[in-house]
Amino acid sequence: MAMFAALVAVLGQLPAIPLAGGVPITLQTLGVMLAGAVLGPWRGAGAIVLLHLLVAAGLPLLAHGSGGLGVFAGPTAGFALGWIPGAFLVGLITQASWPLRLWRTITGTVLGGILVVYACGLPVMAFQLGLSLQQALLLNLAFVPGDVVKAVIAIMLTHSLARAYPAPFTHARRRRTSRGPAR
Amino acid sequence: MPVGAKFLFIFLAALAASLFRENLWVLLSIWTAVLSGYLLAGMGLRGLFAQLWRMKWLVVVLTIPQLIFLTPEETSFNVSRVLAVVLLAALFTLTTATSDILAACERALRPLDRPLRRVGLSAERISLALSLTIRSVPVILSFYAEIREAQRARGMRPTPRATVMPLLVMSLRHAEETAEALAARGVH
Numbered sequence: 001m002a003m004f005a006a007l008v009a010v011l012g013q014l015p016a017i018p019l020a021g022g023v024p025i026t027l028q029t030l031g032v033m034l035a036g037a038v039l040g041p042w043r044g045a046g047a048i049v050l051l052h053l054l055v056a057a058g059l060p061l062l063a064h065g066s067g068g069l070g071v072f073a074g075p076t077a078g079f080a081l082g083w084i085p086g087a088f089l090v091g092l093i094t095q096a097s098w099p100l101r102l103w104r105t106i107t108g109t110v111l112g113g114i115l116v117v118y119a120c121g122l123p124v125m126a127f128q129l130g131l132s133l134q135q136a137l138l139l140n141l142a143f144v145p146g147d148v149v150k151a152v153i154a155i156m157l158t159h160s161l162a163r164a165y166p167a168p169f170t171h172a173r174r175r176r177t178s179r180g181p182a183r
Numbered sequence: 184m185p186v187g188a189k190f191l192f193i194f195l196a197a198l199a200a201s202l203f204r205e206n207l208w209v210l211l212s213i214w215t216a217v218l219s220g221y222l223l224a225g226m227g228l229r230g231l232f233a234q235l236w237r238m239k240w241l242v243v244v245l246t247i248p249q250l251i252f253l254t255p256e257e258t259s260f261n262v263s264r265v266l267a268v269v270l271l272a273a274l275f276t277l278t279t280a281t282s283d284i285l286a287a288c289e290r291a292l293r294p295l296d297r298p299l300r301r302v303g304l305s306a307e308r309i310s311l312a313l314s315l316t317i318r319s320v321p322v323i324l325s326f327y328a329e330i331r332e333a334q335r336a337r338g339m340r341p342t343p344r345a346t347v348m349p350l351l352v353m354s355l356r357h358a359e360e361t362a363e364a365l366a367a368r369g370v371h
Contacts, residue, residue: 005312006319007354027343034351050316057284058276059317068276069190070269073197074241127201129249130261139248153343161351168355 004035004043005050026063029147032083033113033154036090037105038161040171045088052080078124082117089116095172100162102155109151109158114144186279186287193275197268210260213267220271224278234273238266285313311370315361319354326353 008031036044055061058068093108126136203209221231249258292306299305330349
């Protein structure tokens with residue numbers, strides 16, 4: 001868990017990858033999706049909570065070295081806090097069975113990694129800026145393609161990792177025996 | 184000033200700012216608190232301006248979209264409110280050592296130890312995880328440097344996939360080794 005919190009932090013610091021359109025993105029939300037998908041709901045969300053505790057304590061662990069309590073007072077606070085339920089949902093859906101099923105990983109990553117994060121982020125941003133929800137959504141549309149690309153990368157990585165190194169997927173592997181009459 | 188009291192004060196200020204969002208007096212008193220806070224903490228006006236300068240992108244991101252949708256008066260009011268709260272929160276970070284905050288966090292968790300244990304956690308485990316996280320950041324950065332070096336030696340382009348995959352495996356292996364080392368020392 002601690003290791004993954006640190007991994008999410010480091011992914012935020014790596015040089016941003018400029019997309020074809022020229023919009024730079026960092027890999028931090030990729031880390032959030034992976035935390036849920038690889039560690040499962042509880043430990044995945046726990047890793048994000050750990051990260052946020054350290055950020056609130058003043059360490060510059062978020063994207064581009066930002067950190068401190070100010071992050072949680074700013075307009076993007078909702079997105080950062082949305083990572084916690086986001087990672088949880090990614091883990092819950094992705095690791096519902098073992099071996100992992102591709103459609104589950106896709107549903108989980110899109111629902112938890114993108115929709116939940118926006119659902120938490122947009123109201124906070126709209127409230128802070130005095131905008132309506134639609135206006136806030138319009139402002140953030142530029143980030144959606146980057147998030148979709150990251151979701152695709154997260155899905156591919158999760159499935160290669162599950163084949164190459166299944167040890168961390170404990171939540172799903174514990175459920176191996178409990179799948180039965182459902183299929 | 185004790186960490187907890189300082190945190191509570193900033194929390195209340197932020198709450199007031201968002202509850203009475205149209206109230207000019209609340210805004211003015213928060214700015215007064217920000218100003219006196221920076222002066223009292225020995226940062227002076229220069230420290231305040233340095234902090235403001237670090238937030239220049241936040242100001243741009245805040246202002247432009249609002250100017251599209253809202254009037255200039257509303258925009259300036261909103262921006263100054265958000266800035267005041269962020270500056271106040273930044274003051275907390277500037278004047279408190281991270282170790283003090285973490286120690287206060289552990290103290291605050293102590294009384295919650297019993298309910299925490301019920302869900303398989305404890306104050307010690309949480310603070311251990313926090314310090315492990317801090318320790319892990321440089322470790323993972325060194326993994327990243329290693330991966331980049333290997334890629335450069337083979338003339339590979341650093342795509343996200345080719346970088347994050349080995350980073351994941353190395354980090355998870357390291358986590359497993361750390362867990363073994365902890366178990367060997369009697370920590371579960």
